[in-house]
Amino acid sequence: SMSDDDKPSSNSGDDSSNSDSGKAAGPVEDLSIGFVAVNLNSPSINGIKDQFVKAAEEKGWKVEVFDGQGDQAATNNAASDFISRGVDVIVNNSSPNAQMTGVMKEADAADIPFVSIYGGFVEGVDAEIGTNEFINSTLMTAEMANRLEGKGRVVKLNWTVLQALRDRDAGFKAVMSENPDIEVVREIEVKVPGQVEDSYDQLTNLLQSDKNIDAIWLGWDELAPSAVRAIEEAGLEDKVFAVGFDGNSFAWDLIREGSPYKMEPANPFPLMGDKAIETIETIVGGGTLPSKVVYMKPCLINEQTVPAEGEEPDWENCAFFPGEV
Amino acid sequence: MTTTQNEPGRESAARPGPLLRVREAVKDYPGTRALDHMDFSLEAGEVHALLGENGAGKSTLIKALAGAIALTSGTVEIDGSKVEVRNPQQAQALGISVVHQHGNLVPELSVAENVLMVEGLGRRIGVLVDWRSAHRRTRALLDRIGLPDLDPRREVSSLGAHEQAMVAVAKALASNARVIILDEPTTSLQPAEVDTLFSQMRRLAEEGIGFVFVTHRLNEVFKVCDRITVMRDGGLVGTWQAGELDHDSLVDQLVGAEKAIAHEAFTATAPPREVVLEARGLRGDVLRGVDLQARAGEVVGIASLPGEGAGEVVESLYGMRRVHGEVLIEGTPRRIRNPQQAVAAGMALVPRDRLGQGLVSDLSIRENATLASTKSYRTDPVLRLMRRGRERSEVAEVMAQLSLKSGGLEKEVRTLSGGNAQKVVIGRWLLRQAKVYLLDSPTAAVDVHTKAEIYGLARSLADNGAAVVFTSTELEEFVRVCDRVLVLHDGAVVGELAGDDITVNSIMRLSFGRKSV
């Protein structure tokens, strides 16, 4: 209740300045942190964990990590367990917060702050460090529309079961509704698990019957290699391009190679761990956050901005969107 | 490993030793000693009967010789020198070939593949199977055992039980064995097939092959065997030249001094009562209009050549086979389209294929015995909890009545010998108190003593008011047990025999379709 600004959509997406704009707090020592992740197999989620653990241990904090290996119920139970063992802070790494409301209640009752990283804001979290996927998608989709010069035929592939992907979907729809000359030929809900193969098969089948496609919009960049391959196989690499989201390095490889996968906003996952530490310090130290939602600014990765192989973008200074700065 | 004792052998010491010799064989199973210092020897060129009651240890000895199980202790010698038979491959390398009591064939494979399983199918172009030569060799072997018309390409599962038995024999003959061991090969064979088998055995024995032959049909022993070894309780009773014993003295050796076998017939002493089972116009893919009646107090035999009706009548009555016609139990027409309805109508089946159809080998004796009457042991129709105490005491009672030999009623049925397993099946229906008993070759693989018990049982079932339908592959049994015999030929009743008219000869003639007896 330190902030009156609880609605993620009302945030403009760039309020994660490098300096802490909230009321400063003194240094905090000897914290014990229960850190839960639903699945650490994902490199970005694992990267957040590594960052967080490293930064926390530098501060002398004790972090216990739990990996649910895909089992949300087990993850929640582990969090509850941390709470009853009396850790000082619970950190949720990338599980949908909406599925952890029970844990939040317990944390609240035990007066333990619940901080989440990339979990999507819901009532009950004390701080959410994330990105505004709706805004990201709006900007990204608008950029795609620019590239199409306002007209063309587009295919969308997404999996709307996940909240972040739903937000991106909403961004896509919002932009499309303003571009009447862009036709959404087909909205494909990919099958998960098996998304990589399914997206490849579905796109191949589609491009086989309809060569007159201009762009492919992907809900996340894991599908990028499939899309590229399907486009190339249909012989449309000079005509069709694809866009996506997230910031996996293999997607940057594709962009760098000049493949039909052209651009994506990359979320600054490596910064989120540090940001979470900072936020925890503020909360535990009795400071106030300007907002319970700390949105991190992504970087636009395209042929011009793509970092060299093995390197990271300049998260602090990159431009998100050419027209933005 | 026990040290080989220097016992005075019956064999002359001049030769290196007998073809095969087992000394001091011991085999322990948890709770059972299946072989107890058993000695046995086999000469080249002889047919040697290995006899004993159910559970005496015959199959166990054979399995040890086949490398299927390992002896706890004891030695095996071939030509006087000690050998190891640790697995079937070693047994084969030593020239030992076995027809086991069960499971000699893979039903999913063709006749040729089964027959040549040990020897190999033969190859061409390096790796590919040479089917043509495989089929040729199989055909030659089938020829020898009197199945010249059997197509080697046919799947074994499509064969009748007797054909399967012969194929198993062909498989044993296929290898270049010096010792051929046949564990109850004749159980499901017809007399003519038994004769073919015997002539082959004699022929090969003359070539110097030694045969070990296990059977419960004592007449076969005197037909084909040179020597006889009798086992009891896992140990040796004695070995004789065939001529030294006659039927009665052999039986005495088999069952021991204390038990006496009744030689009387088991036919009815009182006239039959009301009709319990009536079938009218049974008609199906084999049966061509069979009528049948069985009265309380009566044992009715049904005889035919295999596949010509006897087994099919039993299966039809029990709802295992789709037929047209009417079945009445105690005068009431019953719709019997499946075994469940048959059981509900008061019928009981003792099937020919004991392991495949009669028992659940992984369940205990108790659970097998009460399988058809679980209803009478449950507490109520809703919770249906089983009253184990009552189960235990009633099963114990029935099994005592059947003098079952087992390591306890909670032991898995799998550990029982053939005859004892059969008693469990019969016990199941005693517990159910069925009205009509369909005994389909109930004495197959059963020892002479138990056979008599089963005859007695069939009789007492009838005396207690049940109707008993009986089939067998041993025609003498009809003579001993049945009050009436229906003989079928090509799916139709060709004659009915009663009383003194029931003879092996008359049954045989009728079943070959010769109406005039």
Place this chain on the structure above:
Amino acid sequence: MSSSTAVAESPRATGPRRETSTSDKLIDVVSRYGTIASLVACVAIFSLLKPDVFATSQNFFNILNQVSILGIIALGLTVALVQGLFDLSLAGMATLGGYLACKWLAEGTFGSPAVAVLVVLALALVIGAFNGVVVAYGGVSAFIVTLAVGSILTGVVLGVSDSQTILSGIPDGFLIMGQGEIGPIPMPVVFLAIVAVVLYVFLEQTQLGRHMYAIGGNAETARLSGIPVKRYALIALGISAACAALGGMIVAANLGVGRPQGVGDTYLLDAFAAAFIGASTLRPGRFHILGTVIGVLLIGVINNGLSIMGVETFWQYAVRGIILLLAVFAASFLVMRRR
């Protein structure tokens, strides 16, 4: 019965049948209790390594809580496996169950959570029985039937939900199923205990259970003994489906959301693993409730222990596989030796 596809896989592996003349009793004990010994060993090792965290009564309930959903699903599956029926529809069934309960309660279709739960369970029984009908009367192998039905269920729940997770409007009366406690015991554990006891009594002490084991052992013998064999496929797959749906509802109640995707898949292979581990325990070669409970606990202890130790994820997979292998090996190796 279903000669159509004889599922040759049985928990009793066809292996060597040799006898060593060592003490039969000892071997018997080791083979029966090998899996349990492994479980005890795991507990001991983790307790030594992390005494303050692992070996606490709280962590005890925590482990139970973590395995309870897997346990409920695996126990239901055990009933199907007793009859040799593989049930792959339980993943879809769990997802459907959890989702529907949330949907109906959020939309007010049913006022009372208890009613909603019962309706979902009834629906699951019907779907499971449908599986059974196709298996028994259609003669299709359970493997493929339940795979197909699982695919249908997955499609149905995605269609019904429009891929939307239900986040709000789920009454507390329902959430209590997953989040409540009775004394120190979390509700999911209570459900697990109830399911375990009920199914134990069912399989071991009732006529129906007896018949199921008979059918699993030799369906033809059971049929010829007058048991209505086909009907039992309906019962077994019905029970399996109902347990899966119950598990799915407890997940939903635990998380407080109705997810339209992926709920059950998490548990599918582990449920089979638990049942197969169980079949190497106490009564080698037979699927049974107590064994499955031990299998579930073994999996739960391994998962909990490894994650408490903070072992890297990839190590968790690897070590988990190794422990499983050792545990079952300990049990089975000696069983094989005995024969």
Place this chain on the structure above:
Amino acid sequence: MSSSTAVAESPRATGPRRETSTSDKLIDVVSRYGTIASLVACVAIFSLLKPDVFATSQNFFNILNQVSILGIIALGLTVALVQGLFDLSLAGMATLGGYLACKWLAEGTFGSPAVAVLVVLALALVIGAFNGVVVAYGGVSAFIVTLAVGSILTGVVLGVSDSQTILSGIPDGFLIMGQGEIGPIPMPVVFLAIVAVVLYVFLEQTQLGRHMYAIGGNAETARLSGIPVKRYALIALGISAACAALGGMIVAANLGVGRPQGVGDTYLLDAFAAAFIGASTLRPGRFHILGTVIGVLLIGVINNGLSIMGVETFWQYAVRGIILLLAVFAASFLVMRRR
């Protein structure tokens, strides 16, 4: 296992003129060809609905291409299933195979793609044989062994890769395995054809293959006949693993990425489905190569057809399940009737 059937069936050889009724013959034909008929029906329906897209030679190769990886994995699995061995490690094996080939080639560990492929295949054979050793000599059920080994492999590849996908540095010589063409025929289809032919000949025309069927039919009989039964578990699971690894490499070559997770899982259940569908075809009750090919095609045609029709995803799941059910039902229902 099914000696029970043998007795109930009437012997045809000895009985005099017992003509098979025409209805019996018809049922026989329908049950054998039911699945094939369903496949033909699917093709016909999709061709009618989308003649310009579905019924083209391009789409024909497209379907083959799309099923080829599933096909290769399912064919290897078929060999294991012939012996009654469930191989669940193939998911992890496929992932590992694809990943390692990419890694070694990208890092230049092996200069030649052919060498890398062969090394991966050899490694897969070893791992599969290890599965076999534990199954045969340890007496553990294949289900649980391969599940555990699958978990280990999953962990290993995650550890080796640090969860990072490999995209660059993979040589074209390797990519050709997935992207090349011979004439109009895509390379994956060529691999599928080779694997199918080789395994067909292996199972049907060699002594080893026939022994495998003997072991699958009755392992004890096979053992008593002197077949070294245990060794065959190594061979079967080795082949299954090698095919999975080959499939995984073709996936990697096809998309040009070495993914450290989820590659094989996509195919696991479908591979089983294909093999089980196959076991209801032509030779009901047996797993065999031709049947699996038909199963794979059926799955491929359904997936392709539904996707070409632009059917909603949730409908794709549901309709796919229904078609599978109908296809297998058509085959099996009549088999049951006959008995």
